[in-house]
Amino acid sequence: MQIGCSAPTSGPLTDADSIARIATEAEALGFAYVTVSDHIVIPSDIDSRYPYSDSGEFPSGTQTDRHEQLMTGMFIAAVTSQLRIVTSVMVVPHRPAMLTAKLVATLDVLSKGRLTLGIGAGWMAEEFAAIGTPPFAERGAVTDEYMMACKELWTSESPEFDGRYTKFADVVFRPKPVQKPHPPIWIGGESGPALRRTARYGDAWYPIGTNPQHPVNTLTRYKAAIARLRKLTEDAGRDPATIGLAYRVSAPPGTVAKDTIDGERRLFTGGADDYAGDIRALGDLGVTAMDFGLLAPTLGGTLDAMRRFRDDVIAKL
Numbered sequence: 001m002q003i004g005c006s007a008p009t010s011g012p013l014t015d016a017d018s019i020a021r022i023a024t025e026a027e028a029l030g031f032a033y034v035t036v037s038d039h040i041v042i043p044s045d046i047d048s049r050y051p052y053s054d055s056g057e058f059p060s061g062t063q064t065d066r067h068e069q070l071m072t073g074m075f076i077a078a079v080t081s082q083l084r085i086v087t088s089v090m091v092v093p094h095r096p097a098m099l100t101a102k103l104v105a106t107l108d109v110l111s112k113g114r115l116t117l118g119i120g121a122g123w124m125a126e127e128f129a130a131i132g133t134p135p136f137a138e139r140g141a142v143t144d145e146y147m148m149a150c151k152e153l154w155t156s157e158s159p160e161f162d163g164r165y166t167k168f169a170d171v172v173f174r175p176k177p178v179q180k181p182h183p184p185i186w187i188g189g190e191s192g193p194a195l196r197r198t199a200r201y202g203d204a205w206y207p208i209g210t211n212p213q214h215p216v217n218t219l220t221r222y223k224a225a226i227a228r229l230r231k232l233t234e235d236a237g238r239d240p241a242t243i244g245l246a247y248r249v250s251a252p253p254g255t256v257a258k259d260t261i262d263g264e265r266r267l268f269t270g271g272a273d274d275y276a277g278d279i280r281a282l283g284d285l286g287v288t289a290m291d292f293g294l295l296a297p298t299l300g301g302t303l304d305a306m307r308r309f310r311d312d313v314i315a316k317l
Contacts, residue, residue: 001279001287001288001289001290001317002032002033002084002288003032003290003292004031004032004033004034004035004084004086004291004292005031005034005035005292005306005309006034006035006036006037006293006294006295007019007023007026007034007035007036007072007076008022009038009039009066009068009069009072010064010066010067011064011065011295011297012064012297012298013298013302014065014067016075018299019076020079021299021303022034022299022306023080023083024079025303025306026083027080027081027082029306029307029310030310030314031083031306031310032083032289033083033084033086033116033289034076034083034084034085035085035087035088035248035291036069036072036073036076036086036087036088037088037089038089038091038094039091039124039127040068040094041066042058042066042124043124043126043129045126046058046124048123048124048125048126050123050124051123051211051212052208052210052211052212053210053212054212058124069087070087070090070103070104070107073085073087073107073115074106074107074110074111077107077110077111077115082114083114084115085111085114085115085116086115086116086118086186086291087115087116087117087118087119088118088188088206088248089118089186089188089189089206090117090118090119090120091119091120091122092122092143092147093128093133093142093146094122094127094131096166097145097149097153097165097166098149098166101149101150101153101154101173102153102173104117104150104154104182104183105154105173105175105176105177108177108178108182108183109175109178112178113177113178113179113183115179115183116183116184116186117182117183117184117185118185118186118206119185119186119187119188120143120187120188120194121140121142121143121189121193121194122136134165140193140197141164141165142165144197144200144201145163145164145165146165147201148161148163148201149161149163149166149168150182151181151182151201153171153173154176154177154181154182155176155181155182159171159173184203184204184244185201185203185204186203186204186205186206186244186246187202187204187206188206188207188208188248189207190207190211190213190215190216190225191211194207195225195229195232196232198229198232198233199229199233199235199236199238199243200238202243203242203244204245204246204289205243205244205245206246206248207225207247207248208248208249208250209222209248209249209268210250217261217266217267217268218261218264218265218266219267220262220264222267222282222285223285226245226285226286244286244288244289245282245285245287246287246288246290246291247282247287247290248290248291248292249268249291249292249293251268251292251293252292252294252309253270253271253272253274253308253312253313254270254272256269256270257269257270258270258274267282272308272309272312272313272316275313279313279317280317292309294306294309
């Protein structure tokens with residue numbers, strides 16, 4: 001089981017020294033990877049519903065510093081030597097396909113193959129409008145086409161693509177990513193489209209368990225979602241055994257009291273022992289990577305949370 005934690009791209013810990021300290025401490029403590037999130041700009045007024053809270057309110061607020069995701073990942077790669085960087089997740093329609101392919105290839109090459117590309121279609125219509133992306137309503141189709149275009153650029157010596165949203169030919173795209181055929185693609189999201197996207201071209205499924213509309217927050221619900229993914233993968237003509245399972249948890253131990261859903265304990269509630277048990281249970285289902293939100297308001301609090309998680313949870317596995 002690979003265990004990861006978050007690195008800050010927004011909020012009070014986005015100065016260079018704090019990001020570097022968190023990343024190097026994560027590497028020293030034995031975390032396999034850090035995650036970096038993706039927002040380019042936050043509009044002042046947001047009507048779009050945030051998928052991962054019961055209230056639908058965006059928890060980070062609008063008035064805070066934010067760094068670009070892939071640039072932050074490059075900075076982390078420069079101050080570490082083995083730690084992997086996972087985009088959690090990159091909103092694919094935010095950047096043109098050619099630019100995305102180049103940024104990803106550059107990061108993979110300069111990190112010596114330490115990038116995992118977590119992707120999603122996005123949820124904030126106002127951010128799409130501010131950036132000037134293709135229409136928000138078409139974000140699923142844009143995501144799929146952009147990723148197919150990226151794969152063409154990453155793998156073909158004479159890349160050509162003729163799509164609805166992007167077209168290119170007669171271009172030289174070098175260097176290619178270090179990882180072959182390209183960095184692993186983890187598909188974020190819990191909905192039907194996310195599962196179908198994973199089945200078609202994902203290397204792993206990467207949900208958050210706490211989406212109120214599509215919860216995978218008990219073992220029974222998660223098993224059912226895995227079964228659905230396997231059926232979709234077979235229907236897509238792929239071997240389900242080739243699709244990995246990763247899982248993201250937003251809150252550290254002790255944040256949410258233990259409770260039950262239909263008589264079954266909700267995953268990742270309670271304390272350190274409960275978390276360790278849940279990690280083992282998901283590992284038994286085939287999950288090979290999990291990451292946890294351990295960021296605190298201060299650098300000291302964050303480092304303490306990371307050390308406690310190592311000592312109180314990882315040590316029990």
